[in-house]
Amino acid sequence: DAKTTQPPSMDCAEGRAANLPCNHSTISGNEYVYWYRQIHSQGPQYIIHGLKNNETNEMASLIITEDRKSSTLILPHATLRDTAVYYCIRQSNAGNMLTFGGGTRLMVKP
């Protein structure tokens, strides 16, 4: 039970913003929303996480709705190197594993 729902695939033009949605309507109050990505067959790479507030780092921005039932990962200026599978995951400190769903396969096109 991945507990999150993401579109299976998305395309984005190089240089444009990529907006990746995630639905987590049953999220608990102590669960954070995490985003990881996996480029080709490499190990997953941590991108960003948040609890209630919007977050931004050097890689991306995370927008969480006020009711916390959904979130959007934003890559402001997508490059070809951002082509990857992006996973949205719920995690609390009490949990001992990351539950990976199918993720969204983002294809950045020239």
Add this chain to the structure above:
Amino acid sequence: NAGVTQTPKFQVLKTGQSMTLQCAQDMNHEYMSWYRQDPGMGLRLIHYSVGAGITDQGEVPNGYNVSRSTTEDFPLRLLSAAPSQTSVYFCASSYRDRVNSGYTFGSGTRLTVV
């Protein structure tokens, strides 16, 4: 700072053979774990450890053993390899306060059992 180092990168085993997949981290992370990823699927947790001397089972532990004698190392042992264990194996580590630090993954070990 090498992060999470996994060895070997590739391995071919015959059915029934045993082997150990190595994982080492140099970030002083308390938490370490092993995942497997089958083609076209997400990662599934095999075993994890919250500190030296402490291990526990994940979602798919059968056929695998682990131990954690040091903070840095978390080897995964395949006792008697089966074709169903053909997969890519990832080791991950994190600080105990996992929600504020995220996980660091190794580059993976690609195992084929024939």
